[in-house]
Amino acid sequence: MTRTANPALSAFAFFAIAFLLASYFTFAAVQGNFGLFQRAIVQAEAQDLAAQLARVQAEIDHMENLTLRLSDDFLDLDLLDEQARSVLGLLRFDEIVIQ
Numbered sequence: 001m002t003r004t005a006n007p008a009l010s011a012f013a014f015f016a017i018a019f020l021l022a023s024y025f026t027f028a029a030v031q032g033n034f035g036l037f038q039r040a041i042v043q044a045e046a047q048d049l050a051a052q053l054a055r056v057q058a059e060i061d062h063m064e065n066l067t068l069r070l071s072d073d074f075l076d077l078d079l080l081d082e083q084a085r086s087v088l089g090l091l092r093f094d095e096i097v098i099q
Helices: 007-031 036-069 077-088
Strands: none
Touching: 007 036
């Protein structure tokens, strides 16, 4: 005598396992380390870092401009006067200091 499996029970087991696997992979695709939520977080961080890079690049460009203006090849007298006043505390003879 051979025992035959119940077809309804085997179909139920097959669909239950398929549902569990599909649920697991769907959860991993949405919540996992490489899922949709993590991708959104990484994209937001990338945008923040791009904005920070643009600010730093603008600051570097400004500093390079100031450095060029104080170099030996190109001397900006107004900038030199401003730096002498702020760094060395120099004044002209006709100025009055109020503290």
